[in-house]
Amino acid sequence: MKLVDQAVSSAVEAHKKRALGSRANRVALLNGLADALDATAAELIAIADSETHLGVPRLTGEVARTGFQLRMFADLVSQGQLDSVLVNPAVAGPPPVGHPALIRDYESLGPVAMFSASNFPFAFSVLGGDTASALAAGCPVVVKGHPGHPKLTERTVEMAQSVVAAQGLHPGVFGLVTGEGVEVGQSLVDHPQIAAVAFTGSVHGGLALWARCNARPRPIPFFGELGSINPIVALEAALEKDSQALAETLAGSITLGCGQFCTSPGIVFLPSGALGDQFAVQLKAALAKASTHAMLHQGIQAQYDKRISQVRAAGVQTLVEPRDGCQAYVAQTNLATFMASKTLQEEVFGSACLLVQVDSADQVCQGLHAVGGSLTVTLWGADSPTNGVDQILRVARQIAGRVLFASVPTGVAVAAGQHHGGPFPSSTMPSTTSVGPDAMMRFLRPVCLQDAPQWVQESLHA
Amino acid sequence: MKLVDQAVSSAVEAHKKRALGSRANRVALLNGLADALDATAAELIAIADSETHLGVPRLTGEVARTGFQLRMFADLVSQGQLDSVLVNPAVAGPPPVGHPALIRDYESLGPVAMFSASNFPFAFSVLGGDTASALAAGCPVVVKGHPGHPKLTERTVEMAQSVVAAQGLHPGVFGLVTGEGVEVGQSLVDHPQIAAVAFTGSVHGGLALWARCNARPRPIPFFGELGSINPIVALEAALEKDSQALAETLAGSITLGCGQFCTSPGIVFLPSGALGDQFAVQLKAALAKASTHAMLHQGIQAQYDKRISQVRAAGVQTLVEPRDGCQAYVAQTNLATFMASKTLQEEVFGSACLLVQVDSADQVCQGLHAVGGSLTVTLWGADSPTNGVDQILRVARQIAGRVLFASVPTGVAVAAGQHHGGPFPSSTMPSTTSVGPDAMMRFLRPVCLQDAPQWVQESLHA
Numbered sequence: 029m030k031l032v033d034q035a036v037s038s039a040v041e042a043h044k045k046r047a048l049g050s051r052a053n054r055v056a057l058l059n060g061l062a063d064a065l066d067a068t069a070a071e072l073i074a075i076a077d078s079e080t081h082l083g084v085p086r087l088t089g090e091v092a093r094t095g096f097q098l099r100m101f102a103d104l105v106s107q108g109q110l111d112s113v114l115v116n117p118a119v120a121g122p123p124p125v126g127h128p129a130l131i132r133d134y135e136s137l138g139p140v141a142m143f144s145a146s147n148f149p150f151a152f153s154v155l156g157g158d159t160a161s162a163l164a165a166g167c168p169v170v171v172k173g174h175p176g177h178p179k180l181t182e183r184t185v186e187m188a189q190s191v192v193a194a195q196g197l198h199p200g201v202f203g204l205v206t207g208e209g210v211e212v213g214q215s216l217v218d219h220p221q222i223a224a225v226a227f228t229g230s231v232h233g234g235l236a237l238w239a240r241c242n243a244r245p246r247p248i249p250f251f252g253e254l255g256s257i258n259p260i261v262a263l264e265a266a267l268e269k270d271s272q273a274l275a276e277t278l279a280g281s282i283t284l285g286c287g288q289f290c291t292s293p294g295i296v297f298l299p300s301g302a303l304g305d306q307f308a309v310q311l312k313a314a315l316a317k318a319s320t321h322a323m324l325h326q327g328i329q330a331q332y333d334k335r336i337s338q339v340r341a342a343g344v345q346t347l348v349e350p351r352d353g354c355q356a357y358v359a360q361t362n363l364a365t366f367m368a369s370k371t372l373q374e375e376v377f378g379s380a381c382l383l384v385q386v387d388s389a390d391q392v393c394q395g396l397h398a399v400g401g402s403l404t405v406t407l408w409g410a411d412s413p414t415n416g417v418d419q420i421l422r423v424a425r426q427i428a429g430r431v432l433f434a435s436v437p438t439g440v441a442v443a444a445g446q447h448h449g450g451p452f453p454s455s456t457m458p459s460t461t462s463v464g465p466d467a468m469m470r471f472l473r474p475v476c477l478q479d480a481p482q483w484v485q486e487s488l489h490a
Numbered sequence: 491m492k493l494v495d496q497a498v499s500s501a502v503e504a505h506k507k508r509a510l511g512s513r514a515n516r517v518a519l520l521n522g523l524a525d526a527l528d529a530t531a532a533e534l535i536a537i538a539d540s541e542t543h544l545g546v547p548r549l550t551g552e553v554a555r556t557g558f559q560l561r562m563f564a565d566l567v568s569q570g571q572l573d574s575v576l577v578n579p580a581v582a583g584p585p586p587v588g589h590p591a592l593i594r595d596y597e598s599l600g601p602v603a604m605f606s607a608s609n610f611p612f613a614f615s616v617l618g619g620d621t622a623s624a625l626a627a628g629c630p631v632v633v634k635g636h637p638g639h640p641k642l643t644e645r646t647v648e649m650a651q652s653v654v655a656a657q658g659l660h661p662g663v664f665g666l667v668t669g670e671g672v673e674v675g676q677s678l679v680d681h682p683q684i685a686a687v688a689f690t691g692s693v694h695g696g697l698a699l700w701a702r703c704n705a706r707p708r709p710i711p712f713f714g715e716l717g718s719i720n721p722i723v724a725l726e727a728a729l730e731k732d733s734q735a736l737a738e739t740l741a742g743s744i745t746l747g748c749g750q751f752c753t754s755p756g757i758v759f760l761p762s763g764a765l766g767d768q769f770a771v772q773l774k775a776a777l778a779k780a781s782t783h784a785m786l787h788q789g790i791q792a793q794y795d796k797r798i799s800q801v802r803a804a805g806v807q808t809l810v811e812p813r814d815g816c817q818a819y820v821a822q823t824n825l826a827t828f829m830a831s832k833t834l835q836e837e838v839f840g841s842a843c844l845l846v847q848v849d850s851a852d853q854v855c856q857g858l859h860a861v862g863g864s865l866t867v868t869l870w871g872a873d874s875p876t877n878g879v880d881q882i883l884r885v886a887r888q889i890a891g892r893v894l895f896a897s898v899p900t901g902v903a904v905a906a907g908q909h910h911g912g913p914f915p916s917s918t919m920p921s922t923t924s925v926g927p928d929a930m931m932r933f934l935r936p937v938c939l940q941d942a943p944q945w946v947q948e949s950l951h952a
Contacts, residue, residue, distance in 0.1 A: 046884075089585070092585075092586055093585065093586040096586035096587070097586075114906060114907055115907070116905050116906045116907025116908075119905075123551070123554075123555065123901065123903065123904075124554055124555040124558035124559075124904050125558070127903030127904070127905045128896075128897070128903060130903060130905055130906075130907025130908060131907055132906070132907045132908075132909055133887075135887045135888065137920075138888065238704070239704070242700070242701070242704060246862055246863060246913065246914045246915075247914045247918070248914070249919075249920065249921070400708055401708060410943060410946075411943050411945075412943075412945055413945050413949075421946065422508075425595075425597045425937050426597065426600065428937070429935075429936070429937060429938065430937070430938040430939075430940060431937060431938070431939050431940065431942075432940040432941060433939070433940065433941045433942055433943055433946070434590075434940070434941040435590070435940075435941065439585065441585065441589030441590060441592060441940075442585075442586050442589070443578050443581075443589045443592055444576060444578045444592075444594070445576055445577070445578025445592030445593055445594045445938055446578075446592060446594075446938055447594055447936040447937060447938035448938075449935075449936075450935075451708065451935075452708045452709045452710070453708075456709065457711075458599075458711065458935050459711070459931075459932075459934070459935045459936065461936065466936075469921075470921075472921070473891075473911075473912075473913075473920050473921045474891070474909040474911075474921065474923065474928075475887050475890070475891060475892070475893060475909060476891065476892040476893070476907055476908055476909035476910075477892075477893050477895070478892060478893065478894040478895065478896070478897075478903075479894060479895045479896040479897065480893075480895055481872060481873050481874075481895055483873075483874055483875050484872075484883065484895070487875075
């Protein structure tokens with residue numbers, strides 16, 4: 029495919045010429061992109077709102093996060109701590125104790141194919157976390173624009189390319205390919221000179237691209253974030269204390285962004301009996317007062333409608349129906365029905381939540397195991413390790429990348445302690461994170477230098 | 491498959507009961523295994539020699555390395571630095587600057603399927619680096635024994651299980667499955683409760699198992715080391731100074747262990763002209779004095795014979811023929827022939843080396859790119875960044891996990907600066923290493939704890 033070839037060739041050329049070889053270049057580029065984003069924010073937000081329906085307040089917050097991320101990676105590159113050189117001097121004598129002088133450095137993987145997400149037109153799109161972390165790692169980026177926000181993509185790329193030009197960098201450090209169908213993306217991940225892929229999107233699309241990465245003559249890493257159910261475990265201790273407030277917080281989290289978040293809560297394990305019943309009533313009341321905006325595009329709406337009808341058909345009791353002004357669906361079922369239904373154990377992308385009644389910590393653990401990999405598990409009421417709470421925490425840690433003990437999973441902090449990933453399908457590389465400083469390390473690979481001469485050692489600290 | 495089910499179920503049970511949950515347990519187990527290995531070394535080495543033909547001196551060194559690795563991981567677990575908790579206190583205010591309290595801890599992946607290699611009956615087998623690093627990470631291990639050394643496997647497992655029993659640990663922390671065909675291994679990686687796979691072996695076998703890992707309803711990480719060509723670049727500067735000594739060192743590396751090492755040098759890029767010709771003559775003379783032992787088993791011998799005949803048929807000039815007492819094959823060709831032949835660009839497992847004549851640094855770089863992913867690249871004569879040496883180093887770093895500036899790639903130091911991995915096929919996870927302390931991190935996954943209550947925080951430092 030000609031456009032893909034051109035974009036990748038230019039990226040390869042930029043990498044060969046070490047356009048991002050110096051830390052100073054990377055720092056300047058990342059800060060320059062953040063500044064340009066700030067300067068064009070009002071214009072970009074207006075375009076984004078018209079294309080995504082996400083609303084100005086949310087999009088304004090997202091632009092702030094995106095700029096914050098770019099500057100965070102600039103600081104990390106500048107400090108050089110995460111990817112610092114490890115010097116391991118020679119030890120005299122025979123092996124295994126004795127060994128030659130070793131230095132562990134890091135090498136940029138090379139041109140990265142970055143697939144924009146529809147649900148974060150800034151923070152997981154053209155200049156989002158994947159792009160920022162790949163550039164920070166010294167990798168040129170070829171963006172696959174999302175067809176859900178084409179004008180925003182075009183305008184953001186234009187702005188980014190003018191920053192690249194103004195800084196005198198090779199234009200290949202930042203390229204774009206677009207296309208409605210799947211062919212452009214396929215051709216991009218198949219390209220022999222693409223070194224890694226970053227993807228945020230559906231299980232279906234992600235699996236298809238991942239399979240292509242692995243089927244290449246030389247397979248490459250695929251960093252995919254494909255889906256997550258984000259179960260909440262509402263323990264009696266929490267409902268006894270805070271039932272009303274938690275129901276309201278949950279209603280807000282379910283409807284936020286019309287549920288179009290990777291961290292939207294899809295399941296709540298609720299104690300059967302009076303406390304759980306009361307919570308369900310409170311949640312219903314809170315949702316009666318909530319509102320949502322239109323979904324991102326018709327395809328997502330159609331998929332949501334389809335999944336809701338599948339859930340309805342799986343033997344659940346519907347508690348909240350989507351209505352004009354608030355498209356949220358809530359149903360309730362027991363653990364046995366949940367355990368027996370693959371449909372109920374899979375993500376519904378959009379505002380939808382299933383309340384699953386449980387009688388014991390053992391049942392919670394069964395339910396969590398059935399969910400499998402998740403970006404998050406939230407435990408409400410785990411203030412002490414009694415009544416099987418420690419057992420539930422243990423299972424939560426096994427299936428999730430983040431365990432919350434308060435609040436709701438929506439809202440992902442961009443901070444050093446963050447881990448945004450987890451067992452499949454939440455990540456195809458569960459030990460990596462797509463949010464926070466360590467996201468940069470996805471695009472670097474250790475290289476050991478054995479008996480390096482003086483000039484090589486000096487070049488590492490330049 | 492019943493045996494697989496039993497072994498995995500026992501491992502799951504051990505993991506559930508947190509048999510390796512405490513650092514003290516892991517330290518004691520790793521040190522106990524090392525002590526038991528030392529105590530039974532003579533007996534095990536005799537069995538290994540009869541099954542592998544590798545010879546007592548080499549096997550004695552390998553046992554020492556294996557014990558060293560077990561103790562190194564015990565020390566790492568005891569120190570707790572690699573997998574230490576990162577505390578990221580709450581920051582007040584709205585996002586993106588403000589965020590809740592985050593703690594990044596690590597979680598053991600769960601039961602690991604470990605495929606023994608034939609060529610390292612100790613260091614990459616039952617108690618080898620993969621087992622040691624997985625146990626260090628708190629993961630029970632189910633070993634797939636290699637059919638090339640069944641008695642050694644049985645005796646080593648017996649010894650290891652008695653250590654497990656003596657320490658009062660759940661027997662599931664260390665299990666074994668065996669079988670001649672591929673079915674046992676397939677059934678092991680397919681098992682829904684296996685959490686990760688470690689594999690050292692052929693590209694063919696590794697790709698098949700990796701595909702199964704990815705085709706599971708819930709894909710799991712596959713840490714495979716599948717093959718490597720380990721090119722050496724002999725620059726004129728080195729040949730002018732040390733030609734004779736380098737030829738002798740290379741002859742030793744080619745014939746070491748009958749070439750059955752992942753780091754055996756398969757290609758030497760040699761300057762065309764008098765210096766290169768002289769080196770070829772010296773290498774031939776050195777190999778005339780060398781000797782090799784029998785290969786590991788008939789299958790490997792047959793594959794070696796087949797590959798040598800493919801290389802012969804690819805338009806090369808044979809310089810050294812396998813002979814009684816020294817099965818080493820050396821051929822010479824020019825860059826054009828090398829670039830045009832996939833056969834010449836693929837690994838020959840065994841003592842075989844192809845000399846490729848080059849005229850410039852550019853030609854070296856072309857040749858290295860054709861090799862693609864490799865565990866190592868060795869640069870002889872790179873003492874200064876002149877004559878395109880810096881350009882060659884840059885390409886070497888792009889294709890390899892380790893770049894050597896002296897000596898030969900055989901002999902892998904077990905040390906903090908090591909990186910034993912690299913782009914495919916040398917590793918299926920190029921950012922991970924299978925040798926050295928960081929090997930442990932393959933079997934741990936970060937978990938973020940958000941707003942963790944006091945009891946959870948205290949349990950992390952217990």
